[in-house]
Amino acid sequence: MTSAGIRLTSARNPRDGAAPLRARLVRRGTPWLFTLPAIVFVAVFFGYPVVQNIVMSFQEYTTSTFYSGHAPWVGLANYAATVSSTMFTTTMVNTALFTIGSISFQFAIGLALALFFRRNFPLSGFLRSLLLLPWLLPLIASSAVWKWLLDQESGALNEFLGLFGVDPVPWLVDPTLALAGVIGVNIWLGIPFNVAILYSGLQGVPKELYEAGSLDGAVGWKAFRHITWPSIRSVVSVVLVLGVVYTLKVVDIILGLTGGGPANSTQTLATNAYNKSFVEFDFGEGAAISNILIVVSLVFAMVYLSISRREPAA
Amino acid sequence: MNRSPAARRLPMTVLGVLFLTVMIFPVYWMVNSSLQADSGAAATAFFPVHPTLDGYATAIADQGRNFLTSLTIALGTVALTLVLATPAAYGLARFRTRGGTAFLLALLVAQMIPAMVIANALYPMFNSLFLINNVFGLILANTAMGIPFAVLLIRAFMGAIPRALVEAALVDGAGHLRAFVSIVVPISRNALVTAALFTFLSAWSDFLFALTLTSTPEVKPITLGIYDYISANTQDWAAVMATAVLASVPAGLLLVLAQRYIAAGAVNGAVK
Numbered sequence: 001m002t003s004a005g006i007r008l009t010s011a012r013n014p015r016d017g018a019a020p021l022r023a024r025l026v027r028r029g030t031p032w033l034f035t036l037p038a039i040v041f042v043a044v045f046f047g048y049p050v051v052q053n054i055v056m057s058f059q060e061y062t063t064s065t066f067y068s069g070h071a072p073w074v075g076l077a078n079y080a081a082t083v084s085s086t087m088f089t090t091t092m093v094n095t096a097l098f099t100i101g102s103i104s105f106q107f108a109i110g111l112a113l114a115l116f117f118r119r120n121f122p123l124s125g126f127l128r129s130l131l132l133l134p135w136l137l138p139l140i141a142s143s144a145v146w147k148w149l150l151d152q153e154s155g156a157l158n159e160f161l162g163l164f165g166v167d168p169v170p171w172l173v174d175p176t177l178a179l180a181g182v183i184g185v186n187i188w189l190g191i192p193f194n195v196a197i198l199y200s201g202l203q204g205v206p207k208e209l210y211e212a213g214s215l216d217g218a219v220g221w222k223a224f225r226h227i228t229w230p231s232i233r234s235v236v237s238v239v240l241v242l243g244v245v246y247t248l249k250v251v252d253i254i255l256g257l258t259g260g261g262p263a264n265s266t267q268t269l270a271t272n273a274y275n276k277s278f279v280e281f282d283f284g285e286g287a288a289i290s291n292i293l294i295v296v297s298l299v300f301a302m303v304y305l306s307i308s309r310r311e312p313a314a
Numbered sequence: 315m316n317r318s319p320a321a322r323r324l325p326m327t328v329l330g331v332l333f334l335t336v337m338i339f340p341v342y343w344m345v346n347s348s349l350q351a352d353s354g355a356a357a358t359a360f361f362p363v364h365p366t367l368d369g370y371a372t373a374i375a376d377q378g379r380n381f382l383t384s385l386t387i388a389l390g391t392v393a394l395t396l397v398l399a400t401p402a403a404y405g406l407a408r409f410r411t412r413g414g415t416a417f418l419l420a421l422l423v424a425q426m427i428p429a430m431v432i433a434n435a436l437y438p439m440f441n442s443l444f445l446i447n448n449v450f451g452l453i454l455a456n457t458a459m460g461i462p463f464a465v466l467l468i469r470a471f472m473g474a475i476p477r478a479l480v481e482a483a484l485v486d487g488a489g490h491l492r493a494f495v496s497i498v499v500p501i502s503r504n505a506l507v508t509a510a511l512f513t514f515l516s517a518w519s520d521f522l523f524a525l526t527l528t529s530t531p532e533v534k535p536i537t538l539g540i541y542d543y544i545s546a547n548t549q550d551w552a553a554v555m556a557t558a559v560l561a562s563v564p565a566g567l568l569l570v571l572a573q574r575y576i577a578a579g580a581v582n583g584a585v586k
Contacts (some may be wrong), residue, residue, distance in 0.1 A: 030490050031414065034405025038398045038461060039417055045458035046424055049435035056435060067439055113333060121326035127334050129569070133341055136565035138519035140537045141558040144544050145344045148551050156343055191337065249428035252521045252537075256544060263502065270415050278526050290431045297409050301426035305419075 001020030038258075065283070079286035087264065087272065094179060095268040099247045101183040102190060106243060109187070110194025115224075117195070118202050128234075129201065135192035143256025144183045147172065150257075175265040178258050186253055190246075194239055202228070211309035234307060239303040245297050269293045290314050344562070348555035354380050356426040358551075370560070377557050380539040383449065384518055384561075387535060389454040391517035392510050400506060402461075403468035404498055408480070418469075421462040429459055433526040440527060443528030447530045455527060456517040463516075464509040471505035472498065511568055518564050 001107070057078050059071040084090055134142065136297040137277045149156050150171040158168045209227050218226050229236075251270045254260060260267040260275065265276075270293060277286025315351075348369045349362035362514070374381075406414045436455055445451030475498060483493040499506070524535040540561060543554045 028351060030407050031409030031411055033490075034401040034409075034418065034494070035414060038402030039376065041398050042417075042420070042424070042458065043479060045436070045454055046427075046432065046461075047420075049432045049439065050427065052435040052439065053418055053431050061438075066438070068400065116326075116333070117329070119326060121323040123327050124330060127327075130334055131337055133565070133569055135340065136569060137341070137514060137558075138521070138540075138564045138565070140519070140521045140540050141344075141561045142340070144325075144540050144554050145340045146557045148347065148543050149343060149554065150338055152359065159358075188337070188340070208355055245426050248431060255521075255525075255543060258398075259545060270428060273430050273434065274526070275523075277437070283434065283438065286434055290428065290434050293428055293474045294431055297426050297428060298423070304426070305422060 008153055014067050018309050022040070039177045041085050053287045054291060056284055057291050061282075061284040061287070063281045071284075074284070078284045081294075082202035082288050084166065087267070090264055091267050094266065095270075097179060097247065098183055098186070098250075098266075099244055101180075102186040103240060103243045104300045105183075105187040106266070107193050107240060110191050110239075111198050113191065113195045114198035114202055115228075117199060118231035131195060135196075136190060138183065139189070140256050142189060143185070146188075147257055150181055150185075150266060166302055172258050173262060175263045178262055178265045182254055182257050185257060186247065186250065189253065194243070195233060197239050199231065201232040201239075204235075205231040223290050237307045238304065241300050244300045245304070248297050248300075269296070328331050329427045341562075344558050347551055348559045350552060359473075361555055367548075369556035370552035372550065373556035373560060376553065377536060377539045380536045381533045381560065383533060384536040386449055386451045387520075388514050388517040388564075390449070391456040391460060392451060394457045395464050395513045396506060396510060398457070399461050399464035399509065400468060400499065400502075401494065404466045404494055405473035406465065407469045407475075408477075411477055418466075421465055424462045425466075429522045432458065436523075436524055442553065445527075447528050447533045447534055451527055452519075452520070452523055452533075452535070455523040456520055459520075459523075460513040460516060464513055467509050467512075468502060468505045475501055487580050514566060516566060518561075 016133050036048075056072060058075060059065075061071045062073045065071045074227070079142050090251075113131070117124050150158075152158060152170045152173055155171075157171070158166075161169065167239070170176050170177060205228060210223060213223050213227050250268070253276055254268060254271050255274070256268050258266045260271045269289060273289040273293060274285050275286075276289055277283045280286075321333050331480065346360070346362055347358050349365040349367070350358055351364075351366045351368050401436070406418060432455070440446050440448075440451050440455075443451075443453070479501075480493050480497060486495070519537060521537040522533065522540065523536040525541065528534060528538065536557070540554065540557055548554060
């Protein structure tokens with residue numbers, strides 16, 4: 001594709017003595033020569049699936065569709081079936097708990113650590129960079145490790161608790177505990193991201209503000225409330241919104257740790273969409289659920305866009 | 315606070331090491347139990363007193379081929395992503411057009427769309443194109459997810475290249491493409507490396523496309539290999555952890571070799 005592009009431009013280069021009209025056309029066309037391949041690719045492999053997913057959500061799209069090519073139009077039946085099922089309530093509640101639980105702890109711990117590492121002390125830079133490691137591991141590798149750590153019989157956490165006389169806790173096996181377990185793992189995964197972004201936000205707060213503030217008696221908690229927090233507020237909103245959007249689409253961790261079980265206690269919108277399409281092979285209903293997921297994500301995306309638009313002015 | 319001697323700040327270091335220990339413990343445990351033959355049997359020792367590579371032998375015997383599959387997919391994704399994203403980033407940074415702005419906005423929104431949505435519609439599409447259970451199919455899917463981030467990251471960098479530099483080359487008779495290849499690309503090396511590293515890491519870690527778009531042992535990325543282990547409720551944790559360690563090697567290398575790129579990339583990618 002590129003080599004063809006090279007030949008095209010050099011042949012049409014106005015400096016090769018082409019007519020002025022052609023030169024003008026080339027000048028108009030040049031930006032697109034650079035951008036068009038990516039636009040076409042994204043349109044085919046990203047745009048088309050998004051549109052196709054909307055179409056599928058109005059169809060009865062099952063395994064037989066792959067053989068017959070038939071996908072009867074069913075209107076809103078997939079959405080109706082989704083919303084009226086008891087599963088929908090379960091997954092919505094789980095998704096909300098998973099998202100709110102993950103984000104609030106990730107953010108609070110992440111901010112505390114970012115504030116801590118901002119105070120330069122020996123090895124602070126080194127320790128802070130090691131802290132990023134959990135973020136870079138493949139999610140499914142982290143899931144495997146945590147499944148092992150939380151193993152009821154011989155997992156390290158229960159062994160550790162056993163030292164204090166605590167009976168083995170069925171972290172991922174008990175329907176009342178599994179969601180908390182999965183949220184705990186997701187908090188661990190999200191802390192590095194929160195620290196990294198919040199730390200860079202803190203670096204942007206001018207030192208003079210603190211010097212001036214200390215003259216007015218703003219130190220400690222007061223300095224945080226009146227100087228730090230207002231200065232990093234836009235970074236905070238970005239972290240929170242991105243965190244929500246990323247958390248909503250988590251599948252790896254849940255499938256790896258519990259597979260959505262036990263008794264659907266860790267099933268979220270995203271894992272349920274996967275189940276409908278790729279376990280039950282009801283692609284129509286799967287599409288409907290993932291479209292609901294998109295709508296929820298896009299609401300937060302809008303918030304994000306409006307924040308990042310305002311950013312330069314702030 | 316800043317003028318206090320290093321010794322007075324030492325308790326902070328101790329506290330920092332403590333925090334880090336808690337955060338890094340799972341990673342330590344992964345390495346630790348990968349080196350113990352009887353992981354999963356009785357109690358796993360806190361330290362591999364009698365280290366053995368049995369777990370790694372099993373991991374490589376079971377999953378060696380899957381590592382190669384993942385490597386092929388990740389490298390292919392990096393190549394295709396850079397070939398498409400680099401010129402696009404330049405086109406968007408240098409020529410401001412209305413269409414370009416719309417495309418940028420679409421890329422920003424695209425980053426928010428769950429991969430689940432794409433997988434759901436890619437399956438029927440790939441099914442009719444014979445791209446299921448196909449390395450190239452996974453490269454295409456991962457590239458689709460990788461392009462938005464790569465374009466936004468590289469464009470942010472290219473926007474800062476002085477216009478005069480490129481215009482001088484154009485005056486000297488170079489075409490737009492010559493100027494792009496011989497001036498813009500070399501200057502943007504750091505941004506390209508960052509984009510390549512992140513693309514590699516996300517394609518290497520991809521689980522959802524592997525799970526939905528493959529079903530045969532012939533084409534099985536390593537993430538799916540790990541998933542097979544843990545969903546089969548294996549008790550040979552040494553082999554699982556050894557596989558997890560090997561699958562984490564790229565991340566570790568990245569952290570050691572490219573610390574600066576990561577910090578820059580994280581901030582650019584997320585905040586801008």
